[in-house]
Amino acid sequence: MLLNLRFIVLENLLLYERPVNIKKNRLFFGMARRILFFLLFCIAAELMGQQSPQFSQNMHNQLAVNPGYAGTTGMINVAVGNRQQWIGMKGAPSTTVFGVDTEMNILGWNSGLGLQVMNDQIGQINTLNMALVYAKRWEYEFGKLGIGVSLGVVNQVFGYSDLETDPSGGSNNYHNQKGDEKFTDDQGSAFDAGLGAYFESRKFYMGFSIAHLNKPKPKLAQEYVSYLNQTFFITGGYRYKLKNRPIELSPSIFVKTELASVQIDFNINAMVKDKYWGGLTYRIQDAVVLLGGVELNNGLRIGYSYDINITKMKGARDGSHELLLGYSFDLSLEKRKRKYKSVRYL
Secondary structure, X not given: OOOHHHHHHHHHHHHOXXXXXXXXXXXXXXXXXXXXXXXXXHHOOOOOOOOOOOOOOHHHOXXXXXXXXXXXXXXXEEEEEEEEOOOOOOOOOEEEEEEEXXXXXXXXXXXXXXXXXXXXXXXXXXXXXXXXXXXXXXXXXXXXXXXXXXXXXXXXXXXXXXXXXXXXXXXXXXXXXXXXXXXXXXXXXXXEEEEEEEEEOOXXXXXXXXXXXXXXXXXXXXXXXXOOOOEEEXXXXXXXXOOOXXXXXXXXXXXEEOOXXXXXEEEEEEEEXXXXXXXXXXXXXXXXXXXXXEEOOOOEEEXXXXXXXXXXXXXXXXXXXXXEEEEEEXXXXXXXXXXXXXXXXX
């Protein structure tokens, strides 16, 4: 989440509140801009924390954070989600994720195969991740284990061409004026890899994964430096069926850290009649999240969450919306006997 502050701080404190007279301060402005970006992307440990996009429905979309999950349900699963964070705040993050995975036999190995695409827009900075996912799977009497790898590319675009400064030094209307000095766009790509392990039994699940394993550094045309630190994810949950009630309770925990900072989500979900669910999440020092959803008879699932922000950051109190859609189906011509309960979530 702290990465989300990076461009907002830049935009609100420099570009929007402190227009610069280019005629008088051209040299100073150029030097200050280079120093600023160097600090933001290289040495500011606090701003380098939490580079991975924020999601509130992590328990419903495990593939997005753990390649070891691929193939766990034994079906073909398609999921697409969109998160609009801090509604009403200029430059706030907007994230879209798409994933598909399935179980299959590859050269005699029980395997999981998938595709993961994630696009994260923060102000003028756009990060696109695309990766193929493979997981080797083992089935035991007590559960299923998957160890997976994701291999792909990360592309970052720094779209500054629409940002301008007013050469007259005026405090208002300094955008899109003829003669203004414009920033130039920049972009770069790099190879990206991740690892993960995921275990599931009838009663509980747990997972551990590492994103940006190789610390990719997109090669930019300009002198600015951008790199993605390793991010560690730990997930775990338990399923408890109430006696004589069509309700299943699922407490869970989600931990995200890159060692510079830690995000911890505590969640409790209730599934009613294997069809409806609702829940509550507490994200330490950040938000309280309300979740709900429904699973239709045709395999379509719809989930929604709303973050009630408790942070003191100005402009972040308008909340965040997240919508997640999923569809699961089986192309097998014959019904296969399943020893374990398939995951009912996205």
